[in-house]
Amino acid sequence: MRRWNGWGEEGVVYPVPAAARAFLEAQFGPGTPPRDVDLGEAVAGIPASRLPEHPLVTTDPVERLRHCAGQSLGDWINLRGGTVPSFPDGVAYPLTEGDVRDILRYAEAVGAVVIPYGGGTSVVGHLSAPPGDRPVLTVDMRRMNGLVRLDRRDHLATFQAGVRGPELEAALRAEGFTLGHFPQSFEYSTLGGWVATRSVGQFSLGYGRIERLFVGGEVETPTGTLHLPVFPASGAGPDLREFILGSEGRMGIITLATVRVTPLPERESIHAAFFPGQEQGIAAVRDLARSSIPLVMLRLSLAEETTATLALAGHGRAVDLLDRYLALRGAGEGKSMLLYGACGSPKDVRRALGQATKIIKEHQGIPVGSMLGRIWYKNRFRAPYLRNTLWEMGYALDTLETATTWSRVSETIEAVERALRRGLEEIDERVYVFTHLSHVYPHGSSVYTTYLYRIAREPRETLRRWRVLKKAASEAIVRCGGTITHQHGVGLDHLPYLESEKSPRGIEMLRSVCRALDPRQMMNPGKLFR
Ligand SMILES: Cc1cc2nc3c(=O)[nH]c(=O)nc-3n(C[C@H](O)[C@H](O)[C@H](O)COP(=O)(O)OP(=O)(O)OC[C@H]3O[C@@H](n4cnc5c(N)ncnc54)[C@H](O)[C@@H]3O)c2cc1C
Structure with a gap:
C-alpha cells in the first residue's frame, strides 16, 4: 500500500546509518521527531462532499485525502500536520476516453473544477484543490494504463496516458524496446504527467527530455477532443504539441500519448x-x-x-x-x-x-x-525514501532546480545556495545545502539544489520556514536570469515567478489558448496563471 503522507510503499524503509545521523546532527544539531496526525485524524477533518452521485466518481474521504496533494514539501507538511487547506469533493477513475468525456460533461453540468491526476508525484503544488464555491473533482488516470499500439517499423508506441513508469517500461521491454525516460519518480509518475509537466529523465542526455519523445496523442478538452497527429517532422505552422507539453492539466486531459521508442540497449x-x-x-x-x-x-x-x-x-x-x-x-x-x-x-x-x-x-x-x-x-529510485526517514528524525528535505547558460552556472549555484543558507538566520536555524548538475546541454545546464532544515514543533512554523526558503531561492534564481523550473513545472509554488519569464503578453497568449479549449475555466484553475 502506498503511503498517504510520504513517499513510496509503506513497507519500504531507507535506514540512515549511525555515522550519517552523526553527520546530520553536526550540520544542525539534533532533530525533534514531529508528532504527525494519523490517518483517522486526517480523515476526520474532511468536509462533506458537494458532488452529486456519478458511477465513475467516489466521494470516499480516504480517497479524497489520498488525492488532495502531491509531494512538494508544502504538501508534506500539510498532510503530516493535519493542515491541508482544501480537499477534492470526489475522485473519478475513468477506464476509456469515452469515460473521460463523460466525466468532463458531468463536471461541467455540476459546475465542478477538474484536476487531472497522474501519479500524484508533483513537487510544485499542481494538485491542490482550489478553495471556493465550486466543487472539485480529481480525475485519477491510473486505470487508463494500456499499451494501445506498438509500431516496430516506425519505432513508435501509443499508450493510454495514465500508464506509470514501470508498467510502460515492462510493456516495451517485453517487445525489445525502451522509452529511456527515467525520472527519479519513475515508480509512480505517469506518461500523461510527464507530458503535462515537461519532465526530464535521468538519461536525458541520450534519450532527450519528454518533449523529444512525445510525438502526438489525444487530449479531451471541455470543448471537444484535440487530436495531435504524428509526423516525423512538419513545417505546418506552430506545433500544437507545445501547448500540451507543460499544460499542467489546464487545457484538458491527455488520454493517449504516442512516444518514440528505441531498441533496448545491450x-x-x-x-x-x-x-x-x-x-x-x-x-x-x-x-x-x-x-x-x-x-x-x-x-x-x-x-x-x-x-x-x-x-x-x-x-x-x-x-x-x-x-x-x-x-x-x-x-x-x-x-x-x-x-x-x-x-x-x-x-x-x-x-x-x-x-x-x-x-x-x-x-x-x-x-x-x-x-x-x-x-x-x-x-x-530508492533515494526518495530517505525523505521519510529524515522527516521521522526531525529534518525536512526539499529540492529546487533551474537551468541557465554556462556563463551563469557558477554564479547561480552560489546565489541559490547563499539564499538558502542565510534563509533562517533570523531564527538562528542552520540550513544544510548542496547542489548537482544533472542535465547538461551545449549552451548550459540544470542546477539542482537540495536543502535540509529542522522541523519545528508546530507544522505552521515548519511551513513558514519552507516558504521563507523557497521564496529566497526562487528570487535568487530570477535575479540570476535562470528559468524558474527546469523540470518540475510551475504549479502553485512557481506561479509568482512565471510572468517575469514569459512576459505579460506571453501569459495572455496562454490564457487565450486555455479559454479556447476551456471557456468556463474548469480545468485545474490557478495553475500557470490566475
Ligand atoms: C521523489 C521525486 C522525484 C522526482 N524526480 C523527477 C525527475 O527526475 N524529473 C522530473 O521531470 N520530475 C521529477 N519529479 C516531479 C514529478 O515526478 C514530475 O513532475 C512528473 O512528471 C509528474 O507526473 P505524475 O504522473 O505524477 O503527475 P501528477 O503529479 O499527478 O500531476 C502533475 C501535473 O500534471 C497534470 N496531469 C497529470 N496527468 C495528466 C493527464 N493525463 N492529462 C493532463 N494533465 C495531467 C496534473 O493535473 C498536474 O497539473 C519528481 C518528484 C518526486 C516526488
Missing part, C-alpha cells in the same frame, strides 16, 4: 570520476556536453553534495579508503564527483566511456571505475 554502464574542485568538474561537463560523444548521462555532484553523498552512504571504511586514495591523487577536501554513463553495444559503450574519460582527465579528473556508478544505478 549494455548500460555508469562510471565515476573525481575532480580536485568543482570548477574543474563544471568545465569538464561543459566540454562533454558540447562533444559529440554519445553519453546518456552526466551527473556532477558539487563539493558539498559529494561530501553528503559519501557521508550518507554509510560505508565508513570503504569511503575512508577512497578518500585517502583520492587525496593522494590530489582530490582532497572540496572534491567533486562525476557519474557518466553510456548505453549501446559493449563496443559502443567502451568507446564512448573511453572518449569521455579522455576529456575528464584533461580537466584533472580521476576516473575510479564503475563501482560507484553501479551503486547509484541500484538506488536511483
Whole structure:
C-alpha cells in the first residue's frame, strides 16, 4: 500500500546509518521527531462532499485525502500536520476516453473544477484543490494504463496516458524496446504527467527530455477532443504539441500519448570520476556536453553534495579508503564527483566511456571505475525514501532546480545556495545545502539544489520556514536570469515567478489558448496563471 503522507510503499524503509545521523546532527544539531496526525485524524477533518452521485466518481474521504496533494514539501507538511487547506469533493477513475468525456460533461453540468491526476508525484503544488464555491473533482488516470499500439517499423508506441513508469517500461521491454525516460519518480509518475509537466529523465542526455519523445496523442478538452497527429517532422505552422507539453492539466486531459521508442540497449554502464574542485568538474561537463560523444548521462555532484553523498552512504571504511586514495591523487577536501554513463553495444559503450574519460582527465579528473556508478544505478529510485526517514528524525528535505547558460552556472549555484543558507538566520536555524548538475546541454545546464532544515514543533512554523526558503531561492534564481523550473513545472509554488519569464503578453497568449479549449475555466484553475 502506498503511503498517504510520504513517499513510496509503506513497507519500504531507507535506514540512515549511525555515522550519517552523526553527520546530520553536526550540520544542525539534533532533530525533534514531529508528532504527525494519523490517518483517522486526517480523515476526520474532511468536509462533506458537494458532488452529486456519478458511477465513475467516489466521494470516499480516504480517497479524497489520498488525492488532495502531491509531494512538494508544502504538501508534506500539510498532510503530516493535519493542515491541508482544501480537499477534492470526489475522485473519478475513468477506464476509456469515452469515460473521460463523460466525466468532463458531468463536471461541467455540476459546475465542478477538474484536476487531472497522474501519479500524484508533483513537487510544485499542481494538485491542490482550489478553495471556493465550486466543487472539485480529481480525475485519477491510473486505470487508463494500456499499451494501445506498438509500431516496430516506425519505432513508435501509443499508450493510454495514465500508464506509470514501470508498467510502460515492462510493456516495451517485453517487445525489445525502451522509452529511456527515467525520472527519479519513475515508480509512480505517469506518461500523461510527464507530458503535462515537461519532465526530464535521468538519461536525458541520450534519450532527450519528454518533449523529444512525445510525438502526438489525444487530449479531451471541455470543448471537444484535440487530436495531435504524428509526423516525423512538419513545417505546418506552430506545433500544437507545445501547448500540451507543460499544460499542467489546464487545457484538458491527455488520454493517449504516442512516444518514440528505441531498441533496448545491450549494455548500460555508469562510471565515476573525481575532480580536485568543482570548477574543474563544471568545465569538464561543459566540454562533454558540447562533444559529440554519445553519453546518456552526466551527473556532477558539487563539493558539498559529494561530501553528503559519501557521508550518507554509510560505508565508513570503504569511503575512508577512497578518500585517502583520492587525496593522494590530489582530490582532497572540496572534491567533486562525476557519474557518466553510456548505453549501446559493449563496443559502443567502451568507446564512448573511453572518449569521455579522455576529456575528464584533461580537466584533472580521476576516473575510479564503475563501482560507484553501479551503486547509484541500484538506488536511483530508492533515494526518495530517505525523505521519510529524515522527516521521522526531525529534518525536512526539499529540492529546487533551474537551468541557465554556462556563463551563469557558477554564479547561480552560489546565489541559490547563499539564499538558502542565510534563509533562517533570523531564527538562528542552520540550513544544510548542496547542489548537482544533472542535465547538461551545449549552451548550459540544470542546477539542482537540495536543502535540509529542522522541523519545528508546530507544522505552521515548519511551513513558514519552507516558504521563507523557497521564496529566497526562487528570487535568487530570477535575479540570476535562470528559468524558474527546469523540470518540475510551475504549479502553485512557481506561479509568482512565471510572468517575469514569459512576459505579460506571453501569459495572455496562454490564457487565450486555455479559454479556447476551456471557456468556463474548469480545468485545474490557478495553475500557470490566475
Ligand atoms: C521523489 C521525486 C522525484 C522526482 N524526480 C523527477 C525527475 O527526475 N524529473 C522530473 O521531470 N520530475 C521529477 N519529479 C516531479 C514529478 O515526478 C514530475 O513532475 C512528473 O512528471 C509528474 O507526473 P505524475 O504522473 O505524477 O503527475 P501528477 O503529479 O499527478 O500531476 C502533475 C501535473 O500534471 C497534470 N496531469 C497529470 N496527468 C495528466 C493527464 N493525463 N492529462 C493532463 N494533465 C495531467 C496534473 O493535473 C498536474 O497539473 C519528481 C518528484 C518526486 C516526488
